[in-house]
Amino acid sequence: MTTKAVRPSRSIQASAESPLSLLTRVILILVFDVGAVWFLYNAYTQGFTQLVIVIGLIAVLQNVIFLHPRAYPFRWMAIGLGLLILFTIYPIIFTIYVAFTNYGDGHLLTREQVIPLIEKTTYLPETGQAYSWTAYKSADGQYTLWLTGADGQTYLVKPGVPITPAKPGDPGIGEADSKGIPQTVEGYQRLNTLLAAADKELPNIKFGVEGERTVQVRSPQEAAELAIRYVYDPATDAFTDQSTGVVYTAKEGTYTSQTGDTLKPGYRTEVGLKNFIEFATSPALRGPLVQIMTWNFIFPTISVLSTFSLGLLIAILYNDRDFPLKKIIRSLLLIPYTIPGLITILIWRGMLNPEFGVINRTLENWFGWAPPWTTEAFWAQAAVLLVNLWLGYPYFMLVTSGALQSISADLYEAATVDGASPWQRFTNITLPLLLVAVGPLLIASYVYNFNNFNLIYLFIAGGPPIVGAATQAGYTDILISYVYKLAFESGGRGVQYGYASAISIIVFLIVGAITLLQYRFTNMWEEVGQNV
Template sequence: MNAATTSMLGQGSYSTLPPTLTGLLARWLYWPAVAALVVGALYFVFVVYTTGQVAWATGLLVLLAAGFYVYLSRGGFAWRYLFPGLAGMLIFIAFPLVYTAQIGFTNYSSTHLLGESRVREYLLEQHDAVEDQVLGYSLHARGAEYRLVLNADGDAVPRWVSPPLALRAGKDLHVDMSAADATTASGTALPLPELIRHRDALAKLVLVLPDKTELHYLGLREFGPIKPQWTANADDSLTRAADGIAFKPNRDTGFFEARKADGSVETLQPGFKAFIGVGNYARMLFDAEFRGPFLSIFTWTVMFSALTVFFATAIGMLFAVMLNWEGMKFRATYRTLLFLPYAVPGFISILVFKGLFNQNFGEINAILDALVGVKPAWFADPFLAKTMLVIVNVWLGYPYVMILCSGLLKSIPADLYEASALAGAGPATNFLKITAPLIIRPLAPLLVSAFAFNFNNFVLIALLTDGRPDFLSTKLPAGQTDILVSYTYRIAFRDSGSDFGLAAAISTLIFFLVAALSLINLRLSAKAQR
């Protein structure tokens, strides 16, 4: 047998080897597993759809369908590595951005949390008891079953009795009541603690008398008929049963409203979420009571970011140049000490400074009082509070610039300084003519990034001043040391009525400002690489 025959036999025997058990199981279970995943995904979409979230269900269906296409078809093979990243960007970046921008065009707030249909349902669910037909009840146990007995107030003789009940909490259960007899209420009625234990099950009972009157649970001692407070009309309005006044939905204000005979307008609570267009943005520009604090906060935000970057850059660059001097003794020790503010967690440093600047017990005021006899009110005076914020933020930021500049200084050729020394130039000339020009270009994109970071430096404001001291006589509470992001947080979640729509509009504005800074950063980075 020659080598070619042996090779052919070898190849043939290899190609006819039986598949392994693992391979067979994987082949048999592949499509059932895929079918199970598809069914589970469709069920999840259906559950979202049944909650009334049609848009969410549609988006989820499109995303899942794209995922199955990419990973199950040959046509989507090229997208298998890109799809997780793209899906993550859509879910965690694009969707929150679009959703926030959409809220900015609505009146969404603590008084307008629900949709119009849900508010209508809530009002139609309100009811009053028919007081003259309310009956008391008692509950009697018979083994594992119970009987509910109805009687009028002050009447010891039972009127109606239920069939045996299991008293399981679930859906509403209509119970046909029958006339009571002498043996109906045998045994002792359950005490109040037992009634409380069965309260959820009792609340689901609807007792139907022989004349078809329905009695509903009214409390731990009463059942009775109810009458709705509101009736729905064909024109989407609601009529109040007590006085017949019709309330129409005002989609500009987000309330059901009725105009009285004297010209006044009565509104119903709660309000509903409504589309108001550019109302929140117009409020920033044209509402004088809101525009004043908003423009002050915006100006302070820009100044805070710019001053922080300027002083942190100046101090960090100065220290980097000093530490670059090889003749300095204990240079490594100085570098370690100057780097410490960057090594300590920021929130710890902020809380330490909050104690140091305390007007009555802080060490800074103790030193100032001993030297010059003054104890500044750092947290009460707006100018001093802003100064304190800049000082603390510069302290936290200069080590970062110092590290960057230290690395950039190593890239400057030593020949330039030697030539400058031969020309008789001093340290100031070397810095202005050689060091600063060669450092500032590669440093510029990082400084723009630092400016954008400080533009949204929420942690410093929240921990150190909480935005205070506040502006006086403002429509919405606003602090003089608030920056836009902390002001937005206060509007959305703190002491100004949770105006989510206005907060979303401000957040959208912040996004565009930071996006503009990012574009500038990209252009500066491109120039620095040329």
């Protein structure tokens, strides 16, 4: 009997793996694992904990996929899956996590990094060991101090150099005068007492290495060793100010005193729903947010309606098979769609320049007035919509003319026989049938424009600015461009990843809801199910 006859009950299947291919597979997996382990080890020693976790997970997943027989179908998408996890899913999880933290300017470091930084802060005690001092200044404005302690020990100190004892006559140091102070120091000019006392810079300079021993000038007579200002107590997670006795306790990533004074920098920590609550309630943000949210719904609505209408109009006007020059007309009308978006947006930015742009120069010549595209809210919004109409109508021209051709001519004939006017034929036949076909594309276009960052940001950067807004925000800003400014452009309040992440999750929820509606509308979900 042949092998085919041995398993007659099975449906037809692709043939099994050959031993050679099995061997290749195992060898490849081994090579991959060696590389992965090497990478993970290096990442671990560099302290890239999150990267270790993500890459580690992906590596384990790849092993399962290529070794477990039941995971066979996934071998066909293994690389894609790995990259999807690394560059799409992990960043999403990262964003969600950051939304619940205070990550941003003033809170960029971890607590472990922040504590030693605060501990480095020093102050000049009012009492304590003091030195008498003499200052020397170099031609390029550098200072050095000669110190004499109460015990007679002498030092020559410079900023950034550890404090070590020195004597007159040492290399580079001149002979002592009657008071035992060197008359010269190589490269420096000795300042007399009056000049030194009048020097404005001198009292601010810390001599010695910061974080170790430093000496600062306290008065014309005295210099003193700086003391550590804040002492950390791990048991209570609090700092105590040695000069005043004030206690700073940890509060949402910032060490804060009873009276509300804070120590800088703060550290990165989870803050719960604070960012979301701030989004919903903060009066400082509410002004621009209401404006931005409203515009964020108006902009895609008008964009989709205008691009769809113009596209459809063109498709209907030139739908006849024998319309003269049809091919050329359609090609010329398609042109806006064929230019890379960035280039088009920049061209329009030049053309609509209110001072030098061709449109405004022409309008001013003809009417003596031209719209202030970049400075007035209404005209800025109009400009954005105009540019988007130009960018977007060819797409709908393409898809609606495809859909129009699929509407049966019999329907129109029947309607004409019944005496329907062209307008009735359009509203009762063309539009409903067309909407069934291109409805999903309309929603997709709505979602795309809801997050059309490139246009808003590159064309006008969200401007003109909303006066009095607590954060950088403009009248054409949509949520996503607002988020970008919050996250990457430090405005008045600095970079705020946490708050920006919270807003992008809200954007995700809005757009996700619209998309789910669309899938329900088009039965896409059910279709997937049926195919199983």
